[in-house]
Amino acid sequence: MKTSSELRLAPGTVITGKWNRGRYRVERLLGEGANGKVYLVEHSRRLYAMKVGGDAVDLQSEINVLRSLASRRRRTEPFLLAVDDYVHRDGKEYPFYIMRYVRGSVLHEYLQREGADWFPLVGYNLLGKLAELHEAGFVFGDLKRENVLVGSYGRVELVDYGGATAIGKSVRQFTELYDRGYWNAGSRTAEGTYDLFSFAVLCLHLFEGRRLLQLTKTLLPQNRSPADLIRLTTGHPALKPFAGWLARALGGEFASAREGAAAWQRIMYGGGVKPARRRRSTAGWAAGLFACTMIALAAAIVWMISEGMLPTGLS
Amino acid sequence: MRQLLLITDGCSNVGMSPVVAAAHAKAEGITVNVIGVVERGESISSAEVEIEEIARAGGGMSRLVNTHQLSQTVQMMTRKTVVTTIQQAVNKELRQVFGAESVEALPPDRRGEVVRVIDELGESSPLKIALLIDTSASMRPKLAAVEEAIRDLVLSLQSRSGRSEIAVFHFPDSENGEGCVCDLDWTDNIAGVKRILPRLAMRGTTPTGPAMMQVIDFFRQGDYGRTIRGEMDGMTGEDVV
Ligand SMILES: Nc1ncnc2c1ncn2[C@@H]1O[C@H](COP(=O)(O)OP(=O)(O)O)[C@@H](O)[C@H]1O
Ligand SMILES: [Mg+2]
Numbered sequence: 001m002k003t004s005s006e007l008r009l010a011p012g013t014v015i016t017g018k019w020n021r022g023r024y025r026v027e028r029l030l031g032e033g034a035n036g037k038v039y040l041v042e043h044s045r046r047l048y049a050m051k052v053g054g055d056a057v058d059l060q061s062e063i064n065v066l067r068s069l070a071s072r073r074r075r076t077e078p079f080l081l082a083v084d085d086y087v088h089r090d091g092k093e094y095p096f097y098i099m100r101y102v103r104g105s106v107l108h109e110y111l112q113r114e115g116a117d118w119f120p121l122v123g124y125n126l127l128g129k130l131a132e133l134h135e136a137g138f139v140f141g142d143l144k145r146e147n148v149l150v151g152s153y154g155r156v157e158l159v160d161y162g163g164a165t166a167i168g169k170s171v172r173q174f175t176e177l178y179d180r181g182y183w184n185a186g187s188r189t190a191e192g193t194y195d196l197f198s199f200a201v202l203c204l205h206l207f208e209g210r211r212l213l214q215l216t217k218t219l220l221p222q223n224r225s226p227a228d229l230i231r232l233t234t235g236h237p238a239l240k241p242f243a244g245w246l247a248r249a250l251g252g253e254f255a256s257a258r259e260g261a262a263a264w265q266r267i268m269y270g271g272g273v274k275p276a277r278r279r280r281s282t283a284g285w286a287a288g289l290f291a292c293t294m295i296a297l298a299a300a301i302v303w304m305i306s307e308g309m310l311p312t313g314l315s
Numbered sequence: 316m317r318q319l320l321l322i323t324d325g326c327s328n329v330g331m332s333p334v335v336a337a338a339h340a341k342a343e344g345i346t347v348n349v350i351g352v353v354e355r356g357e358s359i360s361s362a363e364v365e366i367e368e369i370a371r372a373g374g375g376m377s378r379l380v381n382t383h384q385l386s387q388t389v390q391m392m393t394r395k396t397v398v399t400t401i402q403q404a405v406n407k408e409l410r411q412v413f414g415a416e417s418v419e420a421l422p423p424d425r426r427g428e429v430v431r432v433i434d435e436l437g438e439s440s441p442l443k444i445a446l447l448i449d450t451s452a453s454m455r456p457k458l459a460a461v462e463e464a465i466r467d468l469v470l471s472l473q474s475r476s477g478r479s480e481i482a483v484f485h486f487p488d489s490e491n492g493e494g495c496v497c498d499l500d501w502t503d504n505i506a507g508v509k510r511i512l513p514r515l516a517m518r519g520t521t522p523t524g525p526a527m528m529q530v531i532d533f534f535r536q537g538d539y540g541r542t543i544r545g546e547m548d549g550m551t552g553e554d555v556v
Contacts, residue, residue, distance in 0.1 A: 019422050056419040057402055060430040067427065083423040093419065169438050170474035172394075176387055181470045189474040221463040 007052065007094055009039055015050075015096075017084030024050055024098065031106075033146065034173070035059070035162045040101060048081060052096040056085075058162065059095045061172070065138060065164040066099070072136045102159060104151035108206055111150075116207070116238040118154050120268045123203065123242075125156040127261035130195050134257050138164045139190035141171045143198035144178050145205060165190035177201060177216065185226040186252055193252040196260050197226075200249035204229060207236040226250040241267055316400050316442045317345040318393065319530055321369065322385075322461055323449035324352045326362045327523030330493060333365065336527035337373035343531055345445075346400060347373020348392050352457050353381055369523075382460035386467040393444060393468060394437075401436045405429060439477040443537070444468070445530045447495065448512060450485040451521050455514075462511050469505050479503055482533065483511055486526035487519065495526035501537060 009015070013026045024041040031038050036053035053059035066080040082098040104110065111119060126148060133140055140147075141163025149157045163173035171179075171188045178198040180186040185197060204212050215228050229250050233243040245263055254260040319340055327333045337347045349370045353359055363379060370377035375396060380388045406417045409429070415421050418429055446468075448454075448461055465483060472479035480503050486495035498511055505511065 056426065057398060057430055057433060060418070060423075060426045061434055063423075064427050064431060064434075085419075085423065095419070095423070169476065170471065181467070182386075187474050188471050221466075 007037070007054075007088065007092075009037075009052070015041070015086050017082070017096075018087050018093070020082065020084050022082055022084060022098070024048070026050075031146070033160060033162075035062070035160075038159075041098070043098070047101045048098050049101045050096050050098050052086065052094050054094070056095040059097065062161045062164070063097055065161045066097075069133070069136055069138070073132075102149045102151060102157040104149040104155070104157065106146050107148040107150055107202070108145045111206060118150075119206070119238050120242075120264075121154040122150055122156060123199075124261060124264050124268060125154055126158075127199065127257055127264055129156055129158050130192075130199065131257035131261055133158070133164070134167070134192045134195070137167055139167055139171065139192065140195050140198075141165050141190065142173045142175055142178075143195055143202060144175050145202065148202075167191065174198075177205070177212070180226075180252075183224050183226055183229065184222070185250065192256050193254065196249040196254055196257060197252065199260075200246045201229065203239060203242065203246060204232050207238050208232045211235070316397060316440055317343075317534055318375070318396055318442070318444045319345050319347045319373070319447060319527065319534075320389065320392070320444060321347065321349045321447045321449075321523070321527065322352060322389075322464075323349070323366070323521070323523060324357075324359060324362065324454050324457065325449070325451065325521055326365050327521050329487075329520040329522040329525065331524035331528060333523040333527055334368045334372045336524040336531070337369045340527065340531050341372065341374045343534065345373070345531060345534055346375045346396050347527075348375035348396060349373075349377040350385070350388055350392070351377070351379040352385060352454070352461070353379055354456070355381065382457050385460050386464040389464045389468050390471050393471070397437045397440070397442060398433060401433050401440065405433055405436075438475055441478040442472070442475065443480050443482075443501065443534070444472075445482045445484065445534065447526055447530050448483065448485045449521060449523070450512060451487065451519070458512050458514065465511055466505065469503070473503065481505075484526065484530055484533075485512055487522050492520055493522050493525055494529050495522075497533065 009026045011026055011028050015024045015026065016022070022043065024043045027040040027042055027047070029037060030040050030049060035058055036051050039050045039052065041048050041050045051059070063080065063083055070078055070080055077100065079100050080097060081100070084096060086094045086096055088094065105113065107122070111122070130140060140158060142160065147158060147160040149159055151157065163171065165172045167190050169190050171190050171194060174188070176182045178201045179188070180194060180197040181188045186193070211232055219228065230247045233239055233246040239246065242264070245267055248254060249260060254263070340347045347370060349366045351359060351362060351366045366377045366379070376392060378388050378392065402418065409415045409417065413421065418426055421429065446465060450458065465481070469481060472481065480501040481499070482497065482501050483499035484495040484497050486492060488494050488496045499505065499508065
């Protein structure tokens with residue numbers, strides 16, 4: 001099998017497309033996966049993401065999905081911008097495409113940094129993205145933490161359409177942990193419910209990662225079941241309000257992602273969500289310290305006001 | 316489309332070379348893939364070379380994996396081979412129609428349509444996969460994982476729109492075995508099958524080449540049609556020989 005893994009583009013490398021002669025300067029590697037490497041590139045003083053694949057057919061399948069999505073939503077900013085080949089010095093050719101650069105972090109890093117308070121909104125936005133994709137006739141397939149990028153204020157973008165599959169076909173690419181077939185919970189036929197199942201596992205992975213992975217190690221293959229996953233939905237305070245929702249998604253009960261999103265939204269604003277307990281990570285500790293400082297500062301200001309010591313500009 | 320997937324963990328030591336057998340398979344239009352299953356700390360470097368050569372002669376691919384990666388690998392290899400097989404056929408057409416050597420040689424804006432055809436055919440073309448499992452003693456602790464991978468493969472195949480069937484064989488067939496045993500005749504559903512592979516591992520020989528030749532023969536007999544297949548339903552190891 002051909003892979004792009006042997007190709008490493010150093011920062012500063014300038015790539016010229018074989019067919020369209022577009023020039024792209026590599027800034028740095030953004031990430032990599034099974035199908036290719038993604039670089040941050042500069043072109044006409046703007047930043048883009050460039051995915052370089054090893055296999056032209058695989059990459060083209062992905063491009064086909066992106067194209068048909070683009071033809072459906074003409075008014076929004078295009079995601080796919082150019083497709084071309086890069087001819088390496090050694091004569092080998094690598095197909096690539098240029099897409100919008102999504103400024104953001106992968107899902108779990110975002111939540112770790114910004115806090116679990118963002119989880120309901122980010123989840124809702126992600127469900128919206130999935131619903132949009134389903135309505136365009138595709139299932140995402142390979143939904144997992146690394147393929148969800150979150151930008152400012154919880155805006156969500158799906159990346160990696162390598163698993164995207166026309167509805168009714170067999171899911172092209174998936175990851176065991178998120179696959180309902182792996183959990184003996186249904187087929188690998190591309191249906192909206194397939195993504196919703198992965199979405200639910202994704203939620204568990206975010207807050208009950210250790211217990212989830214433990215299940216994969218202890219359960220015999222024939223004994224894996226959605227019931228085991230459902231048991232993980234009630235433990236963590238961030239998940240608890242959504243426990244019923246998650247159980248329904250794991251059971252394939254939502255007719256569509258749109259319906260799932262609406263149900264999610266009702267929980268989000270229905271008062272079921274309590275602010276999540278701060279994680280005891282360094283970030284949480286720093287936040288706690290910050291809170292203490294703010295309390296001290298507030299106390300100082302109150303004291304200053306009562307003593308009439310405020311600078312004139314502030315009174 | 317026809318594939319032979321060999322799952323083993325060691326070198327063959329009896330009969331015809333498996334590399335020759337793989338070349339026979341290729342000549343019959345059967346792509347041979349090989350998975351070497353290794354446990355942590357286990358080294359099968361000599362077998363590794365053989366595994367690679369078998370796959371090369373059989374026009375397929377080879378991978379060395381541990382038991383945890385087995386299901387994913389079987390699934391991925393099968394899919395990848397389907398695409399590659401179709402791609403080769405399509406490339407032949409391309410040469411005739413466009414004078415282009417391959418999909419890659421087309422300009423990007425013309426690849427889309429061709430790849431759509433490849434994807435569509437990959438999904439809908441009939442597919443037959445024979446799994447040939449090494450059940451010699453060292454494979455014993457790995458057989459549960461192999462069986463799981465077979466079930467997982469069937470699950471994936473069931474969501475294809477084209478007819479997809481598997482058959483399962485194991486080797487050696489006896490203590491001083493010279494061939495393989497058919498555990499499962501062509502089928503698309505194994506829900507009712509409690510146990511596919513025998514748990515009793517054979518010690519002794521690893522007749523990879525001869526076993527492969529028997530599987531190739533099995534493919535050929537399948538081509539004669541349903542009447543002959545009916546007769547072969549109750550087939551045992553001896554009948555194959
Ligand atoms: N448009 C993009 N903007 C920013 N980062 C991206 C973009 N696309 C991909 N990435 C990063 O690159 C990683 C690998 O890309 P991906 O398309 O998932 O490759 P693969 O198909 O090989 O898994 C992603 O996990 C993500 O972190
Ligand atoms: Mg990815």
